[in-house]
Amino acid sequence: MPFDGHSIKLVPKLRQAIQQAFLAIYDLPLSEEACSVQVTRKEFEGTFSFPVFSFSKRCNALPTELAHQIGQWLQTHTNLIASYNVISGFLNLVLHDAIWLSILTTIAADSTYGCLARRMRHIVVEFSSPNTNKPQHLGHLRNNFLGSSLAAILDAAGYTIHKVNLINDRGIHICKSMVAYQEFGEDETPESTGIKGDHLVGKYYVKFDQVYKAEQALMEKNGEDATVPPILQRAQNMLVEWEKGNPDVIALWKKMNGWVYDGFNATYAELGITFDKIYYESEAYLLGKTIIEEGLHQQIFYKREDGAITVDLSKQGLGEKVLLRNDGTAVYITQDLGIADLRYADYHFDQMIYVVGNEQSYHFKVLFAIMTELGRPYASSMHHFPYGMVDLPDGKMKSREGNVVDADNLIQEMIDTVGHYMETTDKVTKCAQEGLQKLHHTLAIGALKFFLLRVSPQKKMLFNPNESIDLQGDTGTFIQYTYARICSLTRKAASVPKVPLDGSTTGSLSPLEQNLIFQLYRLPETIEEAAAAYMPSVIAHYALELAKTYNKFYASHLIFRESNANTRAIRLLLSFCVGKVLKKSMALLTIELPEKM
Incomplete structure (x- = not known):
């Protein structure tokens, strides 16, 4: 059996000995739970401490007197205690060296030390989840490290872990890079430029934002409605064409995503990050749409006058959430609905953990509330693991503006440093x-x-x-x-x-x-x-x-x-x-x- 910290049960043994001491000295039977043993504060001698205040009245003894009597009994009648001291009603216990040496030799001999007993529970940990419109940055690194470490810790704690990644490979952000490349790329490739694939695609995401802002500024100058500049309209149209299966759009999408996947895989290899399974948004959004139809049929969702499909979660304090745009295209939560069902079919998990930045806390509250309304049996097992963003000295990273701590560049900078x-x-x-x-x-x-x-x-x-x-x-x-x-x-x-x-x-x-x-x-x-x-x-x-x-x-x-x-x-x-x-x-x-x- 793995040594899980209980082969030598220090705390239970001390509690049992304290029970025996109270019974022997004061004829007072105590439950093991009543004998609270805690780690001694660093400034005092000892390893474990036992507070006696709550027993003073029942034993008709002052706390200091009581502590001394218990300490003397433990030292005399057990092989655990080498010495003791009393500080303000706390009995501080010093263990025999033989106890420590026994622990040391046990640890040395156990090849599985630090692996707890296995539990019959499956946990899915989703982390990384990058978009295919840019390379990974410092924020992604924190996500990757938190997710992979959490999975390793849960595995050591005895759970069966499934590490998964959801690649956000479709949607308006991906179409922004595609439109910019289509208009300004001049057919350049990672091979022709010597630029890593995800960096090349990210270059055009930044280009899109530059053109978008320029067009927006010009429209505002001319007194026009600048809500949807021409380049954004073209990206929105491209998303509609993608969902219709336009062959030219699909071909460009596959080509650019292929460049990004090569780049992502190189970064993951550099960091030692692995996954048991990778999901793709493009493979789940249609299932998400089917679930939305289910919700409409159950009158959980409804269609607005403008054609958008929404859910009203006002009773949960979450307001209204759009599930499908009025042009029929999917949003992030559309595919999350589908992925949730897919994951449960794949793993029948006992816990599903999403490692995603705390800026998405509202999104996951909505997702979990929707799955509860739909009656999914796993809804209560879904958990958002939020984390804070990593900032630059001059503020939060914004990849559209290009002032972002790029993961690959940071890794090389670290190696050089x-x-x-x-x-x-x-x-x-x-x-x-x-x-x-x-x-x-x-x-x-x-x-x-x-x-x-x-x-x-x-x-x-x-x-x-x-x-x-x-x-x-x-x-x-x-x-x-x-x-x-x-x-x-x-x-x-x-x-x-x-x-x-x-x-x-x-x-x-x-x-x-x-x-x-x-x-x-x-x-x-x-x-x-x-x-x-x-x-x-x-x-x-x-x-x-x-x-x-x-x-x-x-x-x-x-x-x-x-x-x-x-x-x-x-x-x-x-x-x-x-x-x-x-x-x-x-x-x-x-x-x-x-x-x-």
């Missing part, structure tokens, strides 16, 4: 040229992922490339460096005579060593917490604190120069386990750790 940093720091070992490029890439992607994942998803954030790679900062690079240091120790330890360690190993541990083992012990509960809250940042902070504690240990404790062979063996084992848990934790953030730096 890492290369420069490594040349100027004395903390990094020089390695062979053939391994240098891979190392730079590993560090750059790791720094980028960690920086975007360490912040609570709901918060907006600014990205600072230089800050993200600081070896002394709260960075992924710091954790990668710590892991490489541990790997160096492990390689060196191969030449040191081994002292066998097992569950009966004894030794004296410093408070810092006890704290390290306790942090290792808390990996399963940390995974549980991150999975329950959908919070990759919980794992990021856990890994960072573990790396910080280990570096304090490394700086203050002898390892190879330690004269006591048993102590040396314990510290090497502790280092090995920290490396193991760092690797597992960072894998949950989909971050690779180099063995050499």
Whole structure:
């Protein structure tokens, strides 16, 4: 069985012992739940604390007296407690070193440590979901990293995970790029220009916006209605023709989308992002239209006088929402209706998580309300995972204007920044040229992922490339460096005579060593917490604190120069386990750790 944090049940054992103490001393039977055990605050000695205030009256004893009596009984009658102290009615418990060493050897021996027991629940995680009218940008990176990390965490928590992507490959935004290319492209291609396919298409999305604004300004100057400038009218007409299946429009659409897919795939490969299945809006919008017909038949939806089909969700506080335009063309929510049914048919999921920016919160409230009105059995299992946007120093990214942090360019900038940093720091070992490029890439992607994942998803954030790679900062690079240091120790330890360690190993541990083992012990509960809250940042902070504690240990404790062979063996084992848990934790953030730096 995987070690899931409960093979050595510290908290339940302490609760049971406290129950026995109350019964023995005060003849007071307590439920296990009543014996609340919590982690001791950092400023006090101990690992776990037990507040006694609520029992003082029932035991006819002052809180301090009560705490001492319980502490003395635990120390005398169990093999758990080495010592205790009492602070203001809190009984702080220090565990025997044997407990910690038993935990350490258990973790070292368990190849599946950090994998919780499997649960009979299927979760679909949709993330990325780019439009095929532009390359991915920094906001997409946050989406990709949150989605892939959330999927990894939920998988480690025991769920069966299905990672899916919805490519928004049709609609008015795609037609804008197509119209601009048709009018200004002069048949250029990625091959003829040397421009990556998604970037080439994005160039014409920006071109469309430039022409749109110029035409709009001219119409306003001439006193005309500038609501729909000519180029926008042509894009709207193209969308109608696309939905009619116009062969020329379809051919152009397939060609330009093909360029974008090649570009997207290259970006995903660079980032290590994978999916179990990719859905396409173009394959679902007709099913969405069928569902809309179903809603009309049930009188859940209705047709306005202008021909648009809408739903009235005023009772839910969501107002009126258009489901089909008055020209019959689909909107985003049209295909989302169809995709929801497709997903349930494919996976019969217990939970469907949409990783989409918080700017779309209203959209998903409407979607979920519609599926509830339609009586879909899975409606209550749909969940929106919102996240804050990533801003430029001068404001939010706007891809129509071209002032956007492009994902591919940012990745290369990160690689270049890492290369420069490594040349100027004395903390990094020089390695062979053939391994240098891979190392730079590993560090750059790791720094980028960690920086975007360490912040609570709901918060907006600014990205600072230089800050993200600081070896002394709260960075992924710091954790990668710590892991490489541990790997160096492990390689060196191969030449040191081994002292066998097992569950009966004894030794004296410093408070810092006890704290390290306790942090290792808390990996399963940390995974549980991150999975329950959908919070990759919980794992990021856990890994960072573990790396910080280990570096304090490394700086203050002898390892190879330690004269006591048993102590040396314990510290090497502790280092090995920290490396193991760092690797597992960072894998949950989909971050690779180099063995050499």
